[in-house]
Amino acid sequence: MSGEKSGSVEINIQGSAPSIGEDDKKKAAEISLPCKGWIFRVADFYKEDTKRVFFPLKVGLAVLLVSLITLFQAPYQLFGDSSIWSIVTVVMIFEYNVGATLNRGLNRALGSMIAVGLAIAISEIAVRSGHISEPMLIGTAIFLVATITSLMKLWPPLVPYEYGFRVTLFTFCLIIVSGYRTESAIKFSVDRIYSIVIGTIIAVLVNVLVCPVWAGELLHKELVSSFNIVADSLEECVRKYLEEDDGRPSYLKFRDEPAAYLKTRVALSSPEKIESLAPYSVRTTFRKEILEAATYAIEVVRVLGKDISDMQQSFKGCHLAMVHTSTKRLQKAIENHIYLLIISSKQDQQISQTSLSDLDELSEQPCHRIYSWLSRDNLDPQMETLESDATMSVTTFASLLIQLIARLDHLVDAVDKLSEMAKFKPEALKEEKIP
Numbered sequence: 255m256s257g258e259k260s261g262s263v264e265i266n267i268q269g270s271a272p273s274i275g276e277d278d279k280k281k282a283a284e285i286s287l288p289c290k291g292w293i294f295r296v297a298d299f300y301k302e303d304t305k306r307v308f309f310p311l312k313v314g315l316a317v318l319l320v321s322l323i324t325l326f327q328a329p330y331q332l333f334g335d336s337s338i339w340s341i342v343t344v345v346m347i348f349e350y351n352v353g354a355t356l357n358r359g360l361n362r363a364l365g366s367m368i369a370v371g372l373a374i375a376i377s378e379i380a381v382r383s384g385h386i387s388e389p390m391l392i393g394t395a396i397f398l399v400a401t402i403t404s405l406m407k408l409w410p411p412l413v414p415y416e417y418g419f420r421v422t423l424f425t426f427c428l429i430i431v432s433g434y435r436t437e438s439a440i441k442f443s444v445d446r447i448y449s450i451v452i453g454t455i456i457a458v459l460v461n462v463l464v465c466p467v468w469a470g471e472l473l474h475k476e477l478v479s480s481f482n483i484v485a486d487s488l489e490e491c492v493r494k495y496l497e498e499d500d501g502r503p504s505y506l507k508f509r510d511e512p513a514a515y516l517k518t519r520v521a522l523s524s525p526e527k528i529e530s531l532a533p534y535s536v537r538t539t540f541r542k543e544i545l546e547a548a549t550y551a552i553e554v555v556r557v558l559g560k561d562i563s564d565m566q567q568s569f570k571g572c573h574l575a576m577v578h579t580s581t582k583r584l585q586k587a588i589e590n591h592i593y594l595l596i597i598s599s600k601q602d603q604q605i606s607q608t609s610l611s612d613l614d615e616l617s618e619q620p621c622h623r624i625y626s627w628l629s630r631d632n633l634d635p636q637m638e639t640l641e642s643d644a645t646m647s648v649t650t651f652a653s654l655l656i657q658l659i660a661r662l663d664h665l666v667d668a669v670d671k672l673s674e675m676a677k678f679k680p681e682a683l684k685e686e687k688i689p
Contacts (some may be wrong), residue, residue, distance in 0.1 A: 303475075308465040309350055316344045316460040320453050336445035343453030348461065353469040355461045358417055359454040365421030366450050370443040372399065373429035380434075392430055399426050474562070481559030485552045488658070492548040495651060496541055540652065543584040550577040551659045558669045567673040567680050570666055581659050588652055 300306050323329040323337040330337060347358035376395045380388040400423055406412050407419040429443050461467075554573045561568050672678075 305465055305467050309467075312460050312464050313344075313348050315464065316348060316457050317341060319460070320344050320456050323449075323452065333445055333449060336442065336449050339446055339449035340453035340456070343450050344457045347454060348457045351467045351469045351472060352458075352461050355458055357414075359458060361415055361418035362421050363450060363454055365418035366425050366447060369422045369425035370429060370447055373426050373433065374440055374443060377430055377433050389434070392434055396427055396430065399423060478559050478563045481555055481562065485555040485559070488548060488555070489552050492544060492655070496544065540584065540587050540648065543580070543587040544652065544655065547577070547580040547584045547655060547659060550580050551655075551662060554662055554666070558665065561669060561673065561678070565676065565678050567670070567678040574663065574666065577659055577662060581656055584652060584656065588649060 320340045320343075323333060323340055333340075343359075343362060347355055347362055349355045349358060372395075376392065380391040380395075383391055403419040403423045407416040412419075425446070429446070432442055433440075550573065554570065554577055557568065557570060557573060
């Protein structure tokens with residue numbers, strides 16, 4: 255008995271040893287793959303804009319320069335412990351682009367000066383009022399300043415200056431409380447102002463002189479990227495719709511293309527899972543017209559994005575004419591092949607009867623805004639397509655595509671207006687310079 259047990263134990267140990275090693279290898283591989291993917295994503299993020307690499311280096315340089323005030327003896331004797339506010343200022347106001355840095359720097363400087371003026375004035379009034387009423391006046395002033403600044407930063411026109419109000423409250427409380435105990439509020443206030451000014455100047459100079467990033471460049475890139483995303487999403491949406499069904503839900507088809515699926519979801523607020531689609535034979539009937547209309551629309555969007563990217567004003571009349579012609583062909587194709595939708599709807603009479611019974615129930619319910627319903631006998635024969643959700647999918651998709659194309663004229667007008675305001679170069683002048 256004992257021999258059999260020991261033999262069985264040995265067999266289990268020998269069989270389990272390799273499996274544990276394989277599991278460890280699998281777990282190690284699963285851990286290493288996400289790490290590699292994260293490293294590649296970070297590398298791709300910084301490859302998109304090389305100036306992102308210089309931003310942390312600029313922050314380090316600015317903090318190093320302002321730290322010299324504390325590290326060297328001569329400037330430290332001049333400013334004392336207040337020199338730490340130069341470092342705090344650089345860290346708080348340094349932003350990715352120059353405009354944001356200037357904005358935060360001005361907010362901090364103005365807020366600090368207002369707080370210093372209020373703190374000095376209230377401190378002098380409190381000192382002359384006597385030792386008994388001095389803490390009461392200081393406490394009342396702190397409460398009023400905190401209340402007023404908090405109310406003002408919630409007012410919509412003053413929301414952009416919210417950081418300045420925070421600095422005002424913080425600086426005021428710091429100066430008036432420290433001045434009450436040390437009796438050197440004026441010197442502390444002046445040293446703080448000097449430190450903030452020095453930190454602001456260093457932050458702005460480093461941001462402007464070392465690989466500057468302007469807000470206009472970021473806006474330009476974002477606008478061009480938005481046009482490309484719209485064109486890519488429209489192209490992907492049409493391509494996926496016209497593909498032959500493989501029995502999987504629509505959202506599962508994008509697992510290997512997460513970026514394209516994300517663009518489509520952002521651009522088109524459509525459901526993730528489409529329960530009913532038109533038969534594939536019906537979709538292929540309009541395949542040529544849908545592809546033609548979508549291709550010309552995508553081309554117009556890309557041309558607009560290219561004009562903004564190159565800052566030139568091109569003639570888009572030919573592109574719009576082709577878009578309008580292809581749209582009319584799509585409308586004609588739907589009208590000429592409407593009988594296919596009628597045939598498809600007759601193949602699903604149960605759904606039709608259910609829909610019509612629901613229509614009867616709705617018509618019997620009281621409604622204040624709808625006074626009468628059309629008789630079923632007077633309905634147009636083409637309205638039979640409404641009896642099937644599946645057959646309506648292709649017309650819905652086509653109508654959405656037509657609506658999108660119809661709005662391209664407004665987009666073209668907006669880009670033309672932008673080109674006039676920004677004084678884009680006409681395409682003809684640009685071509686004359688080319689030898």
